[in-house]
């Protein structure tokens with residue numbers, strides 16, 4: 001197990017972590033209410049318990065859990081698994097879930113009151129009834145470190161600048177870069193920063 005929030009742990013914050021190569025789940029919200037899981041990079045977990053029923057990020061007993069701006073790459077399990085024991089009300093926004101091999105779910109939802117908006121579910125579908133709106137399915141074109149690149153599609157309805165403003169909850173990315181860079185929030189754990197060349201240079205002499 002990478003990170004687990006246990007019972008009676010309300011208002012936990014799980015953020016800015018890289019979680020990989022764990023035998024079981026990457027992150028498990030096993031209890032408590034109002035946990036927020038954001039800006040995490042989670043991939044390649046469940047190495048000894050590769051049960052495809054579960055996921056890189058799991059919500060089991062936690063009530064009213066929020067999963068924001070995580071970058072998840074799944075190979076032989078689901079990206080996000082919401083168990084039937086999860087309390088009603090899971091909000092899933094601005095995440096990138098990249099299904100490396102196909103055949104698994106971006107969200108396997110067996111809970112209730114789950115809302116998924118402004119996520120990129122590349123190569124994946126979702127299972128179970130969740131309220132879905134503004135989700136996309138495009139290659140994030142990220143690099144080996146799960147960062148967006150200049151090749152990442154940009155604008156409304158795309159992985160770069162197409163996320164929703166979550167500044168009421170947090171205002172930086174995994175590395176402390178202020179969100180947003182450019183006209184909008186990026187999906188995933190990292191906000192892409194591109195240094196633009198100056199446009200006001202003049203030859204004086």
Ligand SMILES: [Ca+2]
Pocket residue numbers: 160161180181182183184185186191192
């Ligand atoms: Ca941006």
